[in-house]
Amino acid sequence: MNLYVAGVGTCLPDRQTAEEAIAANRYDAESARVDGVRSACVETERYPAELAAIAGQGALAMASGRDIGTFRAVFHSYVDYQGAHYWQAAPYVALHTVGRQVPSFDVVQECNGAMGALELGRRFVTGPDDAVLVTTGDRFDSPWVSRWYGDQSVLADGGSALVLSGASGFARIxxxxxxxxxxxxxxxxxxxxxxxxxxxxxxxxxxxxxxxxxxxxxxxxxxxxxxxxxxxxxxxxxxxxxxxxxxxxxxxxxxxxxxxxxxxxxxxxxxxxxxxxxxxxxxxxxxxxxxxxxxxxxxxxxxxxxxxxxxxxxxxxxxxxxxxxxxxxxxxxxx
Incomplete structure (x- = not known):
């Protein structure tokens, strides 16, 4: 399998501590004790697609200087609202990372989204001339979800990204x-x-x-x-x-x-x-x-x-x- 990881990037906003959430009546002390989560990244201004694009730019910067091939696709995954209704976020991410003409796809597979996107992305990497960008982005402040009482987790905001290459990278898959x-x-x-x-x-x-x-x-x-x-x-x-x-x-x-x-x-x-x-x-x-x-x-x-x-x-x-x-x-x- 000639698949490589050529770069990774993140955009993680400031943390809100569990103690701060308790003081603000968003969390309770017993849940904090049981969950063991000390803090969560919380974004109040930028939307998930923006966080993903920033993370993607970071992954591209890490991959710069390597011969990684030409980008064939962008896959953007997420769980919650991205910043607009009836809109795909992946083209925004692609535009602000690898350009206007690279095909892009939204991947919605809940918490397996990024890894599932890797599975899909490798189909576009058929040789050393090919590369794919995979990004993630979420912001859990929607009215239908309570961040500190997530699905067996504390939900956090942020973006991440990975460059998948058929030519070279710092790690081989x-x-x-x-x-x-x-x-x-x-x-x-x-x-x-x-x-x-x-x-x-x-x-x-x-x-x-x-x-x-x-x-x-x-x-x-x-x-x-x-x-x-x-x-x-x-x-x-x-x-x-x-x-x-x-x-x-x-x-x-x-x-x-x-x-x-x-x-x-x-x-x-x-x-x-x-x-x-x-x-x-x-x-x-x-x-x-x-x-x-x-x-x-x-x-x-x-x-x-x-x-x-x-x-x-x-x-x-x-x-x-x-x-x-x-x-x-x-x-x-x-x-």
Whole structure:
């Protein structure tokens, strides 16, 4: 597989601490204690597409100086409102990063969006002359969602981006895999359809309703666990490694208990080798946790030549896309 990561970028606004959110009556102390999230990125002016474009420019800057090929497409993923109704955000991102004539596509696959876009993007990278830009952007201040009471997470604002190249990069993609179980899609809508004008989403109530009416909780999470395990086994096997060979793993950012469960039970790596310590300061960036986590490893000098790094997505539906990267350079030679 001749696929490389040539650049990553982020646009992360200032953090609001959990204590500040509690003082403003947006959060409660017990949830803060249980969730273990210290702060969340909060944007009040720029819209998600703008955040994504800034992150994309950062990824392009990191990739500059390399022969990465010609950009064939831009894929922009997100979870929530982008800044206008009946509008695609991807063309805006493309215009402000790679130009007027590069085709662009919005990808809406919930929290697996960025990783799913990688899966789609690699179809455009057929050789060393090809490159793709993948971006993410979200801002969770819509009236239908409560940031500090997200879906088993604290929702955060920001943009991230990754340059995928068929020619060169600081990391090579050893494996890239997508698996799904569409029988699980109903959990994210509580097993029911509803009109567009709704009060703020109560994720816990929807989940309980779905488990009571459609699929018992134990069976639901059994199917998710099987999908998770199968996906992880496939991507590691295709890379020719085991979990013990991973220097770092970057899954979706959730809460303290779920982060520990993912690290211990599924990934079988110490939580210190995941993105949790960073992610608990940013919150859950919609579709952007993996690219932001990789960017953090690079810019803080933690990733070293030869390291194998797992990027692990997962979005309601339920779809999991994962990738194993091998670092070809030390961090200080990249950023």
């Amino acid at each position: 050893l494996s890239l895999s997508t698996m799904a179980d569409n029988s699980l899609e109903g959990e994210a809508r509580g097993g029911e359809f509803a009109g567009a004008q709704q009060p703020p989403v109560d994720f816990d109530a929807m989940r309980k309703r779905f488990h009571a009416k459609d699929l018992p909780m134990l069976e639901h999470y059994g199917r998710m666990a099987a999908l998770f395990s199968s996906s992880l086994r496939r991507v590691l096997d295709e890379a020719g490694i085991t979990a013990a060979d991973l220097a770092f793993a970057i899954p979706v950012v959730t809460t303290a208990a779920r982060a520990a469960d993912i690290a211990d039970r599924f990934l079988q790596v110490p939580i210190e080798r995941t993105n949790w310590e960073f992610g608990r300061t940013t919150g859950h960036l919609g579709t952007g946790d993996q690219f932001a986590g990789l960017h953090h490893l690079i810019t803080t000098g933690k990733a070293r030549k030869g390291d194998r790094i797992l990027l692990l997505g997962g979005g309601t539906g339920y779809t999991i896309t994962s990738a194993v990267l091998e670092m070809l350079e030390d961090s200080e030679d990249i950023a």
